[in-house]
Amino acid sequence: MSKEVVPKLFRVNTGSCNGCDVEFVATAFVDKFELESLGVELVEHINEANVLVVTGPLTARSEPFLKKYVAQMRKPYAVVGIGTCSVTSGIFRDSYAIEGPTDKIVDVDINVAGCPPRPESIAEGVAKGIKVLQQKLNGEATPKTLDMIFSDFTAPASFRGKIDLNEDMCTACRTCETVCPSGAIEISAVEGGFIHKVWHNSCCFCGNCAYFCPTGAIFNTNSFDTAKTQDEKYSEVNVGHINYETCSCCGENYMPPSRGLLGKAYVHDDVSKLNDAICPACRKEANFKRMYG
Amino acid sequence: MNIEEFNNAIKNNIVSQYTLHDDVDSYGNPNSWIKLTNKNDIEAIAKSVSAYKGRCVVMSVYRNEDGSHMLIYHFDIDGMLINVEVPLASDDKNFISITPILPSANWAEREAREMYNLEPVGHPCKDRLFLDPSMPKGEMAEYISLSKAQVGLSDTDILWNKVNEGIK
Numbered sequence: 503m504s505k506e507v508v509p510k511l512f513r514v515n516t517g518s519c520n521g522c523d524v525e526f527v528a529t530a531f532v533d534k535f536e537l538e539s540l541g542v543e544l545v546e547h548i549n550e551a552n553v554l555v556v557t558g559p560l561t562a563r564s565e566p567f568l569k570k571y572v573a574q575m576r577k578p579y580a581v582v583g584i585g586t587c588s589v590t591s592g593i594f595r596d597s598y599a600i601e602g603p604t605d606k607i608v609d610v611d612i613n614v615a616g617c618p619p620r621p622e623s624i625a626e627g628v629a630k631g632i633k634v635l636q637q638k639l640n641g642e643a644t645p646k647t648l649d650m651i652f653s654d655f656t657a658p659a660s661f662r663g664k665i666d667l668n669e670d671m672c673t674a675c676r677t678c679e680t681v682c683p684s685g686a687i688e689i690s691a692v693e694g695g696f697i698h699k700v701w702h703n704s705c706c707f708c709g710n711c712a713y714f715c716p717t718g719a720i721f722n723t724n725s726f727d728t729a730k731t732q733d734e735k736y737s738e739v740n741v742g743h744i745n746y747e748t749c750s751c752c753g754e755n756y757m758p759p760s761r762g763l764l765g766k767a768y769v770h771d772d773v774s775k776l777n778d779a780i781c782p783a784c785r786k787e788a789n790f791k792r793m794y795g
Numbered sequence: 796m797n798i799e800e801f802n803n804a805i806k807n808n809i810v811s812q813y814t815l816h817d818d819v820d821s822y823g824n825p826n827s828w829i830k831l832t833n834k835n836d837i838e839a840i841a842k843s844v845s846a847y848k849g850r851c852v853v854m855s856v857y858r859n860e861d862g863s864h865m866l867i868y869h870f871d872i873d874g875m876l877i878n879v880e881v882p883l884a885s886d887d888k889n890f891i892s893i894t895p896i897l898p899s900a901n902w903a904e905r906e907a908r909e910m911y912n913l914e915p916v917g918h919p920c921k922d923r924l925f926l927d928p929s930m931p932k933g934e935m936a937e938y939i940s941l942s943k944a945q946v947g948l949s950d951t952d953i954l955w956n957k958v959n960e961g962i963k
Contacts, residue, residue, distance in 0.1 A: 562927035590954065598934050599927065688955055701958050736954075736961030 507639055509632045510543045512551030516568050516604065517561030521618040522585035526555065529621040529628075536652065537625050540632055548574045553631050556610075559587035559594040560602030572608045578638035582612045582631040584624055586684070589613040589703045589735065593684040605732065611644060613735055615728040617706040620661070626652050627729035634731075646733040662709045662722040665700045667742040671719035671762040672698060674744045678711035678720050687711060694755070695745035702728060702738045717762030749781035751788075756781035796847060796873050798827045804846070808839035825875045834881050834890055837868065841893035841900075847872045851893065854903035856911050858936065861885050864913060868893070868900070883913070892918035910935040 515523055529535045530544065545551050548571045560568065583604045586592040591602040604610055611634040614627035629651040634644055657663060665686075674696035679687045686704035690697050700711075700720075711720045730738050746755035758779075780788075798817050811833035818826045831837065844851070849872035858864050863885040870877040883890060892915035894901045904915040905924040912933030926934065 562929050595954075598930060598937075685955075688958075699958065699962070701955075704954070736957045739958055739962045741962060 507552070507632070507636050508543065509540060509553050509628075509635065510545045510551045511553045511555050511628070512545055512548050512571070513555040513557065514564075514568055514571055516556060516558035516564040516588070516602070517600075518558030518585065518587060522557040522587070522616075522624075525618040525621060526557065526584060526624055529624040532621065535621045535625045537628060540625075540629055542628065542632075549576060551575060552579045552635055553628070554579060554581045554608070555584055555628070555631075556581065556588050556604045556608075557584050558602075559591040559600050560604055560607065561599050562601050563599075565601045565607065568604075568607050578635065580611045580631040580635040580638065581608050582614065582627050583610045584614045584627060585619060586615050586617045586704065586706055589615055590684075590701075592617065592704065593706050595685065595704075605735075610732050613703060613730055613732060615703045615705065615730075615738070616726065617708070619728055620657055620726040622652060622657075623726045623728045626650065626727075630729055630731070645731060647731055650727065657724055657726055659724065661724060661726075662707050662712075663724040663726050664702055664722070664728065664740075665705060665711060666721060666723045666740060667698055667700065668719045668721070669698075669742045669744055671717045671760045672742065672744045673717060673719075673757055673760045673763065674698065675716065677714050677716060681710040681714045683708060683710065695743060695757075698742040698744060700740040701736075702740065703730075703735055717760045717766075719760065719762060747779050749784055750779045751784035752781060754781055754783075796875060798825060798875065798877070801827075801843065801847065801872065801875075801877065804843045805840055808843070809833075809836045811836055827875070827877050829877065829879045831879065831881055834866075834883060834887075837866075837879060837881050837893060838891050838896070840868075840870075840879055841896040844870045844872060844877070845896050849873070849877075849897075851897045851900035851903060852876075854900070854907055856907050856913070856935075858911065859885075863887070864911060866890060866907065866913075868903075888912060889914045889916050891916055894918050894920075908932065912936060 513526065530537055554575060558564065583589050587594060588604045591600050594600050612627050612631045614623050616623055630648045633648060637645065674689055676689050679689050684704050684706045686701045688699045709722060712722055747758045748755055802815055813832060813836065814830045816828045820826045849870050852869045852871045854869065855867040856864060864883045866881040866883065868879045868881065870879065881890060890913060892904055894904055895917060901920065902924060904918055905920060907913050908915060909924055909926045909932055
């Protein structure tokens with residue numbers, strides 16, 4: 503027998519810059535985002551609430567307040583963390599003033615990454631939070647993954663969104679890893695090449711990586727599908743493989759020049775013919791022999 | 796009001812040697828640096844600033860390699876900026892608070908107390924300014940390289956280890 507639930511939201515700011523809070527208010531007040539269709543009520547008292555919405559990286563000053571509110575909540579309840587700060591403490595991670603992220607204090611159900619998230623993502627996160635609450639009320643286990651509830655995730659073309667990687671263009675130069683302010687990118691050497699990882703739940707959507715990438719390999723997708731369950735927190739990762747090539751002359755492994763770089767160097771040529779499997783050392787030697795006999 | 800007039804006002808009240816360097820910034824604003832040799836002379840300067848109806852804009856603090864600290868008070872008198880360097884010895888953590896004379900120095904001195912664990916003696920307020928009471932004073936005494944601070948490098952790989960587990 504399914505119980506009908508009236509979702510009552512209570513918002514806690516745990517040291518947020520206010521970006522997520524403003525975006526949350528915009529989501530609540532603008533009809534377009536269809537939060538009303540969920541029958542949501544915003545409540546003033548924590549003991550009335552059954553959905554806790556958390557923003558901010560959880561500063562040392564706000565930690566006791568969050569603990570106090572969590573202790574006052576009546577079970578069952580769902581927790582929705584809004585913004586990258588709430589999910590992983592984002593750019594403030596490792597600061598002396600940060601005790602976060604939120605899931606250290608309370609069992610989070612839905613994480614909404616973004617800095618700040620788009621209203622569509624917030625609406626999606628709240629909708630998924632309500633779904634989790636419904637399942638908890640029915641005595642069911644919290645789902646490991648949830649399908650998208652609001653299907654429309656379009657954003658203006660200028661909006662950045664999640665990061666993606668074109669493996670063919672990437673040379674694993676580590677520029678993006680170096681300029682990322684929130685530790686969302688990791689490039690690790692493995693046998694046969696490199697693995698390039700972008701962890702969306704740590705990304706602050708600043709676009710530095712795409713801006714500084716010398717080959718245009720890393721880019722924004724304009725996708726704001728960032729509302730995910732807690733089980734997906736550490737698996738919401740974009741993984742790219744950048745493989746070495748084997749030189750057809752000497753047999754050594756080498757990192758091939760990316761098409762992006764070749765395209766910049768040989769503006770008027772078809773770069774596909776330049777990408778023969780030959781390492782720079784052999785290419786240099788062959789050119790030397792050709793010119794000086 | 797000019798720096799010569801201010802210098803005449805302070806020179807009879809300062810007991811130790813000091814130097815005054817008069818300068819003008821690129822916009823033509825007067826910008827003077829006073830370097831004290833005795834930290835207690837800051838009180839006389841604060842009294843003069845107060846007499847001229849000036850204010851303490853903000854304070855800068857930095858830590859030298861030998862562990863000593865330098866306090867720099869930035870005063871403003873009718874648009875003229877006066878920067879006063881107050882040296883503290885390496886084992887000295889106390890300086891005279893000028894807040895009783897210039898209330899505008901209240902927050903700046905409390906910030907120096909929290910971030911560098913220096914004590915403004917005679918400061919009327921003992922409360923924390925912004926650091927949570929759970930944190931020790933002197934957070935800025937910890938050495939963090941600029942390159943690390945700029946790119947937000949983590950001390951640990953705990954989260955990335957979890958990510959690498961999560962994507963297996």
